[in-house]
Amino acid sequence: MRFGLILSEAFTGLRRNVSMVISVVLVTFVSLTFVGAAILMQMQIGTMRDFWVDRAQVAIYMCTDISQAATCTNGVASQEQLDAVQEKLDGAALSPLIRDVRFEDSEEAYQNVIELLGEDYASVITADQLNQTFWINLIDQRQSDVIIEAFTGTQGVEEVQDQLQYLEPLFSALTIATYIAIGIAALMLIAAVLLIATTIRLSAFARRRELGIMRLVGASNRFIQTPFILEGVFAALIGSLLASGAVLAGVHFGVNMYLRGRVEFVTTWVGMAEAWLVVPVLIVLGVLLAAVSAGVAIRRWLRA
Numbered sequence: 001m002r003f004g005l006i007l008s009e010a011f012t013g014l015r016r017n018v019s020m021v022i023s024v025v026l027v028t029f030v031s032l033t034f035v036g037a038a039i040l041m042q043m044q045i046g047t048m049r050d051f052w053v054d055r056a057q058v059a060i061y062m063c064t065d066i067s068q069a070a071t072c073t074n075g076v077a078s079q080e081q082l083d084a085v086q087e088k089l090d091g092a093a094l095s096p097l098i099r100d101v102r103f104e105d106s107e108e109a110y111q112n113v114i115e116l117l118g119e120d121y122a123s124v125i126t127a128d129q130l131n132q133t134f135w136i137n138l139i140d141q142r143q144s145d146v147i148i149e150a151f152t153g154t155q156g157v158e159e160v161q162d163q164l165q166y167l168e169p170l171f172s173a174l175t176i177a178t179y180i181a182i183g184i185a186a187l188m189l190i191a192a193v194l195l196i197a198t199t200i201r202l203s204a205f206a207r208r209r210e211l212g213i214m215r216l217v218g219a220s221n222r223f224i225q226t227p228f229i230l231e232g233v234f235a236a237l238i239g240s241l242l243a244s245g246a247v248l249a250g251v252h253f254g255v256n257m258y259l260r261g262r263v264e265f266v267t268t269w270v271g272m273a274e275a276w277l278v279v280p281v282l283i284v285l286g287v288l289l290a291a292v293s294a295g296v297a298i299r300r301w302l303r304a
Contacts, residue, residue, distance in 0.1 A: 028239025081156030
């Protein structure tokens, strides 16, 4: 009976402040949608980085006849220079960092280029224009700087490249987008907290006579405060559920049904499993913020 009375008081307050409740729902919905999007974007960055870190290679390009590097003054890398690079890779200093090494000669590189670009380029490109290359898979790709430093400036080596560097601009752009989403979400959450507090104060002011009577008959502060806290929680819960639905819909329609088939260079995407992990975070965050802001607001009003 007591719990039923508390719920009745909470729903009465919601009916009296319908416009403010709708505002709370919408602000909570928008802010938590941005929070969910930021979490999923960070998951996507982590998924992509893990995928490419495991597959990215360090390439040691040997000199060709047309190389312009200072280390290529003698033209095509000699067999002695190739052997020196291989010996250094097999040495005690570098071998513990390396998972495997594959050597690609100019003829093999030529065949790969023709397969990639088509037979129309067979008369334009010749094998001797392409580098002989050592393709290196590291145990930990983050240690690629060690390989780069070891061979940069070596005679017969034109260039040392870490393939992961080509993806860093993409990771940086996604990280910036994540920060923007977090910033917008933080501002919207602050607005939601302030709006919830204002709604609770208005609701308490509208029922000030009832609250006075409840105090006179000995009702505890917790009994008086609980309906107001529930008002904020209910409104925020609806907004959280709407935000959760938006996140799930975004992943299903935006990622699974659109991006997966159109952005081919990204082979690993966040899916519904990750989206469902975000849902309880949004609900708990929305309810917790609403409960705290509503509780603080009604306590301060009762003390005033």
